[in-house]
Amino acid sequence: MIRLVRAELTKLATTRLIYGVAAVMAAFAALTVAANILDRQGAPPLSADSFPMLVGGPVTLLSGAALLVGILGMTTEFRHQTVTQTFLITPDRGRVVAAKLVAYPLAGIALALGIVAFTAAVATGWLAAKGITPSLLDARLGRVLLGAVLAAGLCALVGVGVAALVRNPVAALVGVAVWVLVVEGLLMSLLNIPSSLAKWLPSAAAAALTNPGGAQLSRLAGTLVLAGYALALALAGTRLVVRRDIT
Amino acid sequence: MAVITIQGLTKRFGQVVAVDDLSFEVDQGTVVGFLGPNGAGKTTTLRTLLGLVTPTAGSARIDGQPYRELADPIRHVGAVLEASGFHPGRSARNHLRVVATAAGLPLARADAVLAQVGLAEAARRRVGGFSLGMRQRLGLATALLGDPRVLILDEPANGLDPEGVHWLRGLLRQLADQGRTVLVSSHVLAEVAQTVDQVVIIAGGRLVTQSTLAALTARTDLLVRVRTPQAETLRSLLAAQGIHANPDGADQLLAAGTTTETVGKAAAAAGIVIYEMGAERSNLEDVFLQLTTHQGARS
Numbered sequence: 001m002i003r004l005v006r007a008e009l010t011k012l013a014t015t016r017l018i019y020g021v022a023a024v025m026a027a028f029a030a031l032t033v034a035a036n037i038l039d040r041q042g043a044p045p046l047s048a049d050s051f052p053m054l055v056g057g058p059v060t061l062l063s064g065a066a067l068l069v070g071i072l073g074m075t076t077e078f079r080h081q082t083v084t085q086t087f088l089i090t091p092d093r094g095r096v097v098a099a100k101l102v103a104y105p106l107a108g109i110a111l112a113l114g115i116v117a118f119t120a121a122v123a124t125g126w127l128a129a130k131g132i133t134p135s136l137l138d139a140r141l142g143r144v145l146l147g148a149v150l151a152a153g154l155c156a157l158v159g160v161g162v163a164a165l166v167r168n169p170v171a172a173l174v175g176v177a178v179w180v181l182v183v184e185g186l187l188m189s190l191l192n193i194p195s196s197l198a199k200w201l202p203s204a205a206a207a208a209l210t211n212p213g214g215a216q217l218s219r220l221a222g223t224l225v226l227a228g229y230a231l232a233l234a235l236a237g238t239r240l241v242v243r244r245d246i247t
Numbered sequence: 248m249a250v251i252t253i254q255g256l257t258k259r260f261g262q263v264v265a266v267d268d269l270s271f272e273v274d275q276g277t278v279v280g281f282l283g284p285n286g287a288g289k290t291t292t293l294r295t296l297l298g299l300v301t302p303t304a305g306s307a308r309i310d311g312q313p314y315r316e317l318a319d320p321i322r323h324v325g326a327v328l329e330a331s332g333f334h335p336g337r338s339a340r341n342h343l344r345v346v347a348t349a350a351g352l353p354l355a356r357a358d359a360v361l362a363q364v365g366l367a368e369a370a371r372r373r374v375g376g377f378s379l380g381m382r383q384r385l386g387l388a389t390a391l392l393g394d395p396r397v398l399i400l401d402e403p404a405n406g407l408d409p410e411g412v413h414w415l416r417g418l419l420r421q422l423a424d425q426g427r428t429v430l431v432s433s434h435v436l437a438e439v440a441q442t443v444d445q446v447v448i449i450a451g452g453r454l455v456t457q458s459t460l461a462a463l464t465a466r467t468d469l470l471v472r473v474r475t476p477q478a479e480t481l482r483s484l485l486a487a488q489g490i491h492a493n494p495d496g497a498d499q500l501l502a503a504g505t506t507t508e509t510v511g512k513a514a515a516a517a518g519i520v521i522y523e524m525g526a527e528r529s530n531l532e533d534v535f536l537q538l539t540t541h542q543g544a545r546s
Contacts, residue, residue, distance in 0.1 A: 007349035014341035015334055081332030084299060085389065088326055089349045091298045091315035245260075246299040247291075 001102075004095060008073070008103035017072060021065050022111060025058065029119040032057030037126055046127070051134035054123040055116060056144040059151065060210045062115055066108030066152035067176065070159020073104050075169035084246055097238045100160045101230075108156030112148045143212070150223050151209035157230035158202070164237025179203070202229045250275045250397055250428040251296065255305035258291050265291040267452035268305070273430050273445075278423045280443035280460075281432040284539050288452035289432040290329060293401050297326055309397060321350040325390030326399045327383070335375030339366055339385050342374060346392055360388040365414070379406030387418070398422060400431040404438045416442050436535040450539040460531075467529045471502040471510050474523035481510075481519050488513060498522075503529075 012018050036054050037046065044050075074097075077083040090096050120136075127134050135141075159176075166172040180203045188198045195215050198204055208222030217225060251273035258266040266288040273279045283289050294300040296307040298314035309317065309324055317323050333342050343357035361370050364384040369377070374385065383406050390398060400419075404412050419442045423429055433439050436446075446463055448455040456463075473492075475481055478500050485492045485502055490509070492502035502510055507526050514521050 003351050004349055007345055010341070010345050010348050011334075011337075014338070014345065015336040017336075076334065080334050082334055084328055084332070085346060086349070087299060088297060089321050089346060091317070091320060243301070245294075245301060247294060 001095065001099065004090060004099035005103045005106075008099050009107065012069075012073065012103070012107055015076075017076075018069060018107065018111070021069055022114060025062060025065050025111065025115045026118050028061055029058040029115050030122050033119060033122045033126060037123075046130060046132060048127070048132055048134045048138075051120075051123060051127065052138055052140035052144050054127075055120045055141060056148075058115060058119055059112075059144065059148045060207075062112055062148055063151035063155040063206055063210055066104075066111060067155040067159040068173070069107060069111070070104040070156035070161075071163045071172045071176065072159075072169060073100055073107075073156075074160050074163030075167060075172055078167045079169055087246060093242045094238050097160070097164055097234060097241060100164075101157060101234055104156040104160050105153040108152040108154075109149050112152035113145075116145055116148050147209045147212060147219065150219070151206055151226075154209070154223065154226040154230060155206060158226065158233065161230045161233030161237055164234055164241055166237075200225060202226065205229070248275050249273065250310055251399075251430055252308045252311070253292065253296065253305075254308075256292065256295060256302055256307055257304040258288075258295060258300060259303045264452055266295070266302075269449065269452065269454055270305075271447045271454060271457050273428060273447075275428055276423070276426050277444045278419060278429040278431065278442055280436070280439040280446040281430055281449070282436055282439070282446055282535065282539075283432075283434065283449040283455075285434050287434075287449045287539070289434075289449065290401055291452075292449070293326075293328065293399055293430075293432060296399060297324070297328070299328075319350075319393075321346070321352070321393035321395070323393075323395055324397045324399060325393060325395035326401075327386040327390045327403050328401045329405065333374040333377075333382065333385065336373055338371050338373055339377070339388075340370040342385065343388060343392060346389055350393060352393055356392050356394075360391045363391060364388045364418075380408055380411045383407055383411070387415075396427055398427055398429045398431075400429065402432055402434070404433060404435070412438060436531055440531055448535065448538055455538050463531060463534060466534050467531065468503050468533075469506075470527050470529055471505055471507050472523075472525050472527055473500045473502065473510055473514070473521060474498055475500070475514070475519055475521050477519045480517070481514060484513055484517055484519070485510065 033054050036057055040046065077086055086096055087093055124134055162176055163172050166175060184201050184203055187193060199215060199217050205217060205222045205225040208216040209219060212219055249272040254270050256266050256269045269292060281289055291300060295302050296314065314320060314324065339361060340357055343360065344354050347354050347356055361367050364387050366381065366384050366388060369381060383403060387403060404415055407415060419429060419431065431439055440460065443460060445457065445459050447457045473481065476498055478494055478498055482492045482494065482500055490502055490505045492500045495501045507524055511524065
């Protein structure tokens with residue numbers, strides 16, 4: 001199993017996708033820091049207290065990026081038909097899906113750690129230029145980091161699960177985007193779902209990690225709910241993947 | 248001893264019967280050509296043998312076991328399949344390193360097989376820029392990575408230039424000489440005729456024949472080629488004597504199962520002008536074509 005996870009990570013490291021995603025995320029992170037520092041309308045003046053908020057800027061998009069990487073990690077195999085070779089090496093297809101379910105969350109977490117560190121570096125530098133010294137020991141900073149890591153890891157897990165079920169990269173990406181941007185909102189308004197129920201929906205559970213507080217689930221509950229969705233999708237996807245003919 | 252055993256194999260895709268009650272065996276250390284026209288069911292058979300396609304009925308086994316139950320499939324069986332892809336953004340060497348990692352093989356094997364298939368120079372190039380022939384070579388390199396005893400190759404000559412086909416023949420011969428069992432499919436008999444010990448011919452998903460190449464060669468016919476301006480007259484004349492002749496071009500006939508003497512006497516008796524006449528032997532390709540089209544017409 002460990003060698004299959006290593007093979008999945010090697011696959012990821014030997015194509016350009018992950019580097020491209022990291023570069024785009026780094027650029028976006030720098031932009032959010034700039035926007036949050038330059039646009040202070042209605043916000044309290046910059047201080048060492050602003051630091052955790054600055055670092056948390058790219059966290060929501062970061063979980064989206066991890067989702068994307070998870071989806072493409074699975075669908076690319078079908079698109080380029082590399083899945084044939086993958087299943088020749090490991091005829092037990094469930095183990096292949098399981099290896100991806102381990103490898104992609106690891107990649108998502110690494111991405112989150114890297115981008116959060118980068119964002120913190122940019123924010124520290126900028127604040128230092130203004131004579132402000134932020135504290136790295138701020139407890140809120142720890143919560144931002146924990147939220148980012150959990151959300152990215154779990155979203156990558158969801159991505160692999162969705163892709164095992166859908167196989168087509170465009171369909172998987174569009175499906176997820178439509179679900180997050182349209183379906184959940186529609187469900188809530190059309191069916192008049194109270195927020196006590198709505199908070200259990202997938203993207204609301206993810207938001208409990210990226211933007212904690214308010215009427216959302218606790219971080220622990222959000223983690224468990226999101227992991228549950230991911231595993232349910234992955235199980236359903238695995239059943240399909242195991243039975244389908246690879247032609 | 249049979250290494251590959253296909254027994255009563257049937258595969259339906261919806262309404263289409265791709266493989267229809269197919270049975271054959273491949274013995275240890277032999278090179279067997281798996282032949283048939285496009286759409287005969289070769290690829291489906293091979294994919295079933297490799298556990299990628301689930302049979303509707305029957306079984307396909309390697310050393311008595313379904314592929315999915317082999318203990319160490321990559322060290323046991325090497326396969327080159329059509330539509331087995333490479334990520335275009337990954338280099339040839341990295342592709343092999345991914346396979347080696349997943350299969351628990353030493354990474355140094357990647358460079359060894361790249362050299363073996365003549366791709367050492369292109370090792371660090373992205374596969375996206377590879378020609379079809381280079382992809383076939385990389386596919387073969389992947390199959391050889393685990394140094395397997397059994398090789399299953401689906402149309403490995405596709406996309407190779409004449410020099411490449413020559414190289415492939417040499418490689419197959421070399422692998423066979425090392426005592427490996429090779430099942431190689433092709434829709435062109437000539438591609439494999441110089442290499443294989445036996446042929447399995449299928450058409451319409453069914454077995455047409457399994458025989459040695461020598462037995463197949465024995466099925467070639469003696470033909471008499473005649474060039475005459477009165478081809479049609481001569482044809483009906485021969486037909487009256489029970490000799491079957493086919494027109495071959497405007498002024499030529501090919502008469503089967505006869506001799507130049509018989510045709511010459513018949514033509515002289517009827518006063519038919521003959522420009523040219525000679526005996527020849529039908530080639531293997533004709534036998535192959537005859538066998539497969541006959542079967543195709545029946546099913």
